[in-house]
Amino acid sequence: MSAPAQITRFRELLARVLGWTFADNDAQQLAGLLRDRAAEHGMSRDAYLARLATRRWEPEVTALIERLSITETYCFRHGEQFAALREDALPERAAARASQRVLRMLSVACSSGEEAYSLAITGRQVRPDPDWIVSVIGVDANPLVLRKAEAAWYSAWSLRETPDAVRRRWFRPDDGGYRVVDEIRRLVRFQRTNVAEPDDSLWRPGQYDVIFCRNLLMYLTPAVTSALVERMTAALAPGGYLFLGHTDSLGSDPDGLELRHTRQSFYYRRAGGPTPQRLGTPPVTEQARTVSGPAEALAVDNTYDRALDLLRQERFTDALELAAAPRPGPLRQRDRLLHGVLLAQVGRLDEAVALARRLSDENGLNPDAHQLLGLCLEDGSAVAEAIGQYRLAAYLDPGFALPRMRLGQLARRQGDDRGAAAELERALDLLAREDDERITLFGGGFGRIALTVLCRSELDACGVHP
Numbered sequence: 219m220s221a222p223a224q225i226t227r228f229r230e231l232l233a234r235v236l237g238w239t240f241a242d243n244d245a246q247q248l249a250g251l252l253r254d255r256a257a258e259h260g261m262s263r264d265a266y267l268a269r270l271a272t273r274r275w276e277p278e279v280t281a282l283i284e285r286l287s288i289t290e291t292y293c294f295r296h297g298e299q300f301a302a303l304r305e306d307a308l309p310e311r312a313a314a315r316a317s318q319r320v321l322r323m324l325s326v327a328c329s330s331g332e333e334a335y336s337l338a339i340t341g342r343q344v345r346p347d348p349d350w351i352v353s354v355i356g357v358d359a360n361p362l363v364l365r366k367a368e369a370a371w372y373s374a375w376s377l378r379e380t381p382d383a384v385r386r387r388w389f390r391p392d393d394g395g396y397r398v399v400d401e402i403r404r405l406v407r408f409q410r411t412n413v414a415e416p417d418d419s420l421w422r423p424g425q426y427d428v429i430f431c432r433n434l435l436m437y438l439t440p441a442v443t444s445a446l447v448e449r450m451t452a453a454l455a456p457g458g459y460l461f462l463g464h465t466d467s468l469g470s471d472p473d474g475l476e477l478r479h480t481r482q483s484f485y486y487r488r489a490g491g492p493t494p495q496r497l498g499t500p501p502v503t504e505q506a507r508t509v510s511g512p513a514e515a516l517a518v519d520n521t522y523d524r525a526l527d528l529l530r531q532e533r534f535t536d537a538l539e540l541a542a543a544p545r546p547g548p549l550r551q552r553d554r555l556l557h558g559v560l561l562a563q564v565g566r567l568d569e570a571v572a573l574a575r576r577l578s579d580e581n582g583l584n585p586d587a588h589q590l591l592g593l594c595l596e597d598g599s600a601v602a603e604a605i606g607q608y609r610l611a612a613y614l615d616p617g618f619a620l621p622r623m624r625l626g627q628l629a630r631r632q633g634d635d636r637g638a639a640a641e642l643e644r645a646l647d648l649l650a651r652e653d654d655e656r657i658t659l660f661g662g663g664f665g666r667i668a669l670t671v672l673c674r675s676e677l678d679a680c681g682v683h684p
């Protein structure tokens with residue numbers, strides 16, 4: 219096989235045995251690894267690939283995981299998710315489990331255990347009475363990190379986001395770092411699991427109150443991701459909660475799950491179970507989707523279409539006049555969104571920001587309102603907040619290309635070429651399917667082709683794309 223064909227084959231095999239997907243710019247790293255692993259076994263690269271393809275080769279799969287997996291984690295990572303867990307999700311689950319007096323949690327891809335212990339501490343804080351059972355299972359495919367998890371010892375750096383009171387109560391100083399107290403260690407069990415393979419007892423239906431699966435899906439192939447999401451959904455009790463990483467969105471309407479938004483974090487609730495009492499934002503309902511979606515059919519008059527048409531012709535003042543003219547009946551979200559876009563186009567940024575904020579306050583799950591807010595804030599030099607808004611827009615609608623494109627351009631401006639390339643590649647992929655209306659609203663006067671060319675040239679300029 220030629221060298222590029224060997225890399226392609228190696229990628230296919232890694233997707234098969236571990237469920238992993240690799241970006242094109244990982245080819246060099248894979249070539250180095252393939253060379254080293256084949257040499258380690260005294261084989262040619264072709265023979266090594268053939269061996270990996272034919273029979274189970276557990277020690278080798280382990281060596282590959284240990285060499286390739288990214289294991290970065292820390293205690294109470296993304297504290298806002300733990301706040302939502304502590305204040306909203308777990309109290310609700312405790313109410314639902316009142317007769318069983320048990321809270322079961324699962325940390326998928328737990329790495330060295332910080333996430334699993336953070337879950338156990340939160341469960342222990344929330345349990346209504348001492349006779350409740352709180353249990354956490356942490357699973358990961360990498361035995362090296364699982365050994366560290368079992369030891370339950372962490373450096374001060376791993377506790378950088380852990381509140382002092384929590385550190386004092388649930389960790390004890392040990393050997394220059396901190397060890398999780400036995401009372402919490404007893405609640406947590408670790409097991410080696412490769413999520414690309416079935417495991418009937420781990421995924422028994424309806425058993426978990428909460429599953430955390432953060433910063434794993436982005437490494438997995440679409441097929442393994444959707445199989446895993448399906449298994450996790452089924453393994454949750456009705457009304458149980460799924461928390462994903464910030465870049466792992468399933469969008470606002472995945473099968474069997476409702477999107478929730480509290481304490482500034484997004485997470486999902488398995489449909490069914492008791493109606494949540496304590497949660498701020500309702501799930502995205504059919505009505506919310508049709509009212510806010512750019513593809514909504516015009517029902518009342520054609521002012522929207524006429525104003526949009528004027529925007530396409532770059533007749534911003536005329537379009538704004540039309541959009542702002544008084545009309546009978548309540549204005550829909552899409553009318554107000556267009557109004558906001560036009561205010562921004564004519565430079566009335568403060569008014570555009572105020573309008574976009576009202577829209578996102580009314581429906582925090584509207585990706586277009588976050589995109590508009592991002593564009594206005596970026597122009598007004600609040601770049602950090604603009605980035606947050608673009609992330610929300612991309613999270614709420616994983617098919618939305620334009621926030622990804624802005625994220626890529628901003629990352630590049632900040633010198634983060636690798637991060638920029640990842641966003642721009644994703645944007646490029648999504649641009650082909652981007653909604654026409656969104657391109658008109660948020661494309662800054664560029665059409666699909668011009669945006670694609672722009673995105674491609676930014677990507678080339680990152681220098682990390684082959």
Ligand SMILES: C[S@@+](CC[C@H](N)C(=O)[O-])C[C@H]1O[C@@H](n2cnc3c(N)ncnc32)[C@H](O)[C@@H]1O
Pocket residue numbers: 236237283287288289290291292295326327328329330333357358359360363411412413414431432433434437463
């Ligand atoms: C970045 S860490 C995530 C740690 C933690 N969940 C967090 O967000 O802080 C990703 C973990 O996924 C694990 N992993 C990768 N592929 C896996 C697979 N096929 N099955 C199980 N775990 C896997 C890696 O070993 C690694 O520890």
